[in-house]
Amino acid sequence: MTLRLFDSATRSVGDFAPRVPGKVGIYLCGATVQSAPHIGHMRAAVAFDVLRRWLQRGGTEVTMIRNVTDVGDTIFAKAEAAGVPWWEWALRNERLFTAGYDAVGNLPPAYEPRATGHIPEMLVLIAQLVEGGHAYERDGSVYFDVRSFPAYGSLTNQALEDLAPAEDSPEAAKRDARDFALWKAAKADDPAGATWGSPWGPGRPGWHIECSAMARRYLGESFDIHGGGLDLRFPHHENEQAQSRAAGDGFARLWMHSAWVTQGGAKMSKSLGNTLLVDAVLAEHSAAALRLALVGVHYRSMLEYGDATMDDAEATWARLSGFVTRAGESVGQPEARAVASATLPEAFVEAMDDDLAVPRALAIIHEAVTEGNAALASGDAEAAAAALLAVRAMLDVLGLDPEAEPWRSATGGAPLDALDALVRAEIDARAAARAAKDWATADAIRDRLAAAGITLEDGQEGVRWTLAGER
């Protein structure tokens, strides 16, 4: 079975065939760095990180480009409100996004182009559109002529006459109210440093042109997959496609959109006052659990975030990572190379190939964990080792191998050794009390450790202890 993906443009699932066998270019719309990232931003990033990992697992070479939009009205407005230059505000948030992406275990993209670094590429593209009769200049601004491009609206299946006017520019200046700005003439109230020269006079780029220009630069005139959040389909992606194709580029062959994080059924957004910032969530929960929560719902389904979401994810992570740790202690951890090349269970492969059906894939992982735990309990080392390898290999595809770099215990070394010595002394004292059937003393020791966040587990091979939030 080959990988099948849902194409937003055709609204159907089909076999995925790269333009060049073995190589895939992905352009992912990243953040408009106007504010700190929330978990909805992370969800989109994680969804496409899983796509990338799955492609790479199949031997495909992936070039992942994730842009940063670092210029625009919302950035100007928020920077002014914060009393800092817009470029400082943008970079400050870009750093927060990068920290968030890293925290939840995303592989870094091949490149992260910034809009402000690609004005020349945009000007070339705009000039092409003007020359080709798809764009026109008015008062120092340049607009895309939607009526010049019959396929306009095809990505989102909308008829031109049903669309509302584009409000990113004055209606009176345009041939059609739905024409949108490629280049915005400088205005008196534009912030300092937000103006660039152009053949049409000083100004700054419109919102959509950057992605067309940067995708072309890094992935070529035609590339495999364009991704982003569902809310970018219109107008952003519709306009990107119109610009690029009107300029002669093949542009994206497949469009993928990830769905929201919702609360009470409604899209998470600032206007509703229910934004969940990444920092706030990570202050109370582990990053691995957050990734698990984000990845555990199919990427095209709404992810309902409630009170129990993170608690469930923590419990699930404890089950998965706990098995990996205990199995490793019992039969030894396989090497990373073995994990990367392990044969994956057929049902897991089928689920992932079916438009990245991660929830089904997770069910397969849970079944393997159950088998592995049973093998550990019965002392079947061979079966336990096989389950351990399979579980780690499957989790690795989701970016959740507990032994992989992002999730390995941050604590270690001397402090952990010192703590271990102290805890071992308590464990020994408890063992002595238990030997004397002094249950009150034994339980008091266990309770004292529990109060300090240390859990004891009496196993066949001795007493294990774990720190809260660790394994």
Next chain:
RNA sequence: GGUGGAGUGGCCGAGUGGCUAGGCAGCGGCCUGCAAAGCCGUCUACACGGGUUCGAAUCCCGUCUCCACCUCCA
């Protein structure tokens, strides 16, 4: 008004015509001095009304409810 999506057990969440999704929570059992972890078993479903079919959560018709996009959005 246009376009698109959704309604599954206490909760989250898979599933496109017959075969146990899975997890969390609950209940019973095994293990344990008691726990914890783990294992085994088990309860609670397909928004509503019709229809097609031997058989429908799944297909068709209708109804209700909810959500998103329609130029800030992931």
